[in-house]
Amino acid sequence: MNISVAALDGGKLKVRQTEVEELGTRLRGTALLGDPGNTDGRGVFNAMYTAEPSFTVYCATTSDVVQAVKFARERGLLVAVRGGGHSIAGLSTVDGGMLIDLSAMSAVVVDPERRLVDAQGGALWGHVDRETQLFGLATPGGFVADTGIAGLTLGGGYGHLRRRYGLSCDNVVEAQVVDAEGNIHRASAEANPDLYWALRGGGGNFGLVTSFRYRLHPVGPEVAFAACFHPIENVAELLGSWRSFAASAPDEVSSVFITVTLPENPHVPQPVQGRACAVMAGVHAGDVEDGMKALQPIRDIGTPIFDLSQPMPYTAVQSAFDALYLRGKLRAYWKSQYVDDLSDEVIGVLTDAALSRPAPLSEVNLAHMGGAIGAVGPEDSAFPERSAPFLAAFVGYWDDAAGDDECIAWARSAWDNLARFGTGRSYFNFTGLAGEPPSTAVDTVYGPNLTRLRLVKKAYDPDNFFRRNNNITPAS
Ligand SMILES: Cc1cc2nc3c(=O)[nH]c(=O)nc-3n(C[C@H](O)[C@H](O)[C@H](O)COP(=O)(O)OP(=O)(O)OC[C@H]3O[C@@H](n4cnc5c(N)ncnc54)[C@H](O)[C@@H]3O)c2cc1C
Incomplete structure (x- = not known):
């Protein structure tokens, strides 16, 4: 029996099912028709992407990866690569193509x-x-x-x-x-x-x-952690106070300002369940006692509904939100933009976006950058954004396809409003693609690094075989 597989040239190719089966027998992993999910039964995070690959190659070793790549290359197949499956843009799946899944390679x-x-x-x-x-x-x-x-x-x-x-x-x-x-x-x-x-x-x-x-x-085993939940109604004033905190925070402190409505869930503190909140949170990477002191100014702002601040195991901090963001359950569309100056005008845009969030879990998320991020020059690695002190993200999350248009429009419109005052540059890992090509904004994101990136692409992937990504085309 033949199966139809999406090709690199945009068409369809026939592959014999026995070829896929034979590939599977040569691997430490396996090859299966369709996409039965990761080896531990998990698929991609974003529920908007239900594309069905023709077949999935589960690699267990580097040798499996080499064989999978060669199998696709020899036949001209369109391939997607799945690492953790968290791509907001759905780039780790491919409709009708060949999926290379790495979930068994997690040592x-x-x-x-x-x-x-x-x-x-x-x-x-x-x-x-x-x-x-x-x-x-x-x-x-x-x-x-x-x-x-x-x-x-x-x-x-x-x-x-x-x-x-x-x-x-x-x-x-x-x-x-x-x-x-x-x-x-x-x-x-x-x-x-x-x-x-x-x-x-x-x-x-x-x-x-x-x-x-x-x-x-x-780092750890405990770190100083702060998280203060305030009524969202005070968001503009709180953003002004957080701006002052960020201006004098030591480099050990990485903090965020988030507006969100957390669900009624045992993992969420009872006083803020179902309550739209502005949350100021931070982690201190260093001595715990010093850290709690460095985070104290966040705790002194206004009168929180709930203050979760305390020394916490680092692993607990790192998994604190896992229960809320379950893969395959939420639809997601994110847009982000770096901000050079958290001016009153920017605070106005963020406030409007926070108060018009279309769904409870949808967030306005503002992260403080700087510190060690700026110790690397913009051309020392491909990642060019080293100077902006803030990254604003409009993180659309909702759970019903009927909400697609409204939630996507909210993120886009908030981003457009911010562009009047922000840098216009995005963080690619926070990019959603609803009908947009995967190369969207490559020029603005990479700026002067793009020419060199295209040359490296030409050296290692001249035919653009790896294209299910924020795609950099090879230099011609
Ligand atoms: C709930 C959630 C929380 C997040 N939190 C953060 C955060 O705190 N900080 C942050 O910076 N980002 C965050 N992100 C964004 C995240 O960085 C991106 O979604 C990232 O792409 C996820 O990596 P992944 O391996 O899970 O993705 P995948 O969906 O598997 O892959 C993403 C892209 O990388 C490619 N890829 C995957 N594995 C490989 C590989 N081994 N070799 C080559 N290419 C590969 C894929 O082909 C695809 O193009 C978050 C996303 C979600 C959904």
Whole structure:
């Protein structure tokens, strides 16, 4: 029997089912028709993307990845790569194409003496934190333990340690990459430095990363944590106070301002269940006692409905929101924009967006940047945004397809309103694509780094085989 598979040239190709079965027998992993979900039964995060691949190759080793890439290349098949599956834009699935799933490649090995961790390309942040915290060490990851390390790192990576230890991509010291021909490369400052440069912010454009080696830092086991929930009605005034806090916060503190309505859920403090709130939260990466003092100014702002601030295990902070953001349950469309100056006009735009959120879980999310993020120059890695002190994100979450138009329109309109005062530049990992091409805003995001990125793309993927990403086309 033949199956129809989407081709790289936009058409359809016939592949014999027996070819897929035979590929499966050659792997440590397997190959199955359709997309039965990750090896632990999980699919992609964003419920808007229900595309059905023709077949899925579950890779368990680098050799499996090489065989999968070669299988697709020889036949001209359109491929998507799934690391953690958290792409807001639905880039880790592909309608009718071939899916390469890495969820079986999630091994994590810590070298505490050298303060390094090796993590395979399908690992999640929860896997990494769990192992590194055994030694009181951590590398900057994301806010949700269920997010994949690969997509997050390749696109930059902001988390609770960002102002102290930089972006996730800044902490990559080496990666193993399978290119579009199935060749294996080591990428580091010494080996293939152009590829190493491009991987740190350039997304999954240059090959499939089978493993990352990250630098580790002493963090935990407890960190100082603050989270104060206020009535959303006071959002404008609170943003003004948080602006003052951010201006004098030490680099150990990474804080966020979020407006959201949390559900009636046992993981949510009872006083704020179902209540629209403005939340000021922060983590201090350092001594816990010093940290609680450094976070105290957040706690002194106004009169919170609820103050959750306390020393917390780092792993608890890292997974605090997991129960709210379950994969496959929420529809999501996000847009983001860096802000150079949190002016009164910007606060006005954010306030309007916060008060017009179309669905309870939809957030306006403002993150304080700076600190270690700016220690890397804009051209030292592919990730160019090093100076903006704030990132504003309009994080649309809703649970019913009937809400698609309203929620997407809300995020777009808030972004447009902010563009009058913001930088117009986005963070690619926070980009939703509802009918927009995956190359949207590549020019503005990468700016002067785009020319070099296109040259690296040409060297490792001249035919744009890896295109289900924020796509950088090869230099001609
Ligand atoms: C609930 C939630 C919380 C989030 N929190 C944060 C946060 O705190 N900080 C932050 O910076 N971002 C955050 N994000 C955004 C996140 O960084 C991106 O969605 C990221 O792409 C997720 O990586 P993934 O491996 O899970 O994604 P996937 O959906 O698997 O992949 C995303 C992209 O990367 C490619 N890719 C995946 N694995 C590989 C690989 N091994 N080699 C090459 N290419 C690969 C895919 O093909 C796709 O183009 C969050 C997203 C969600 C849904």
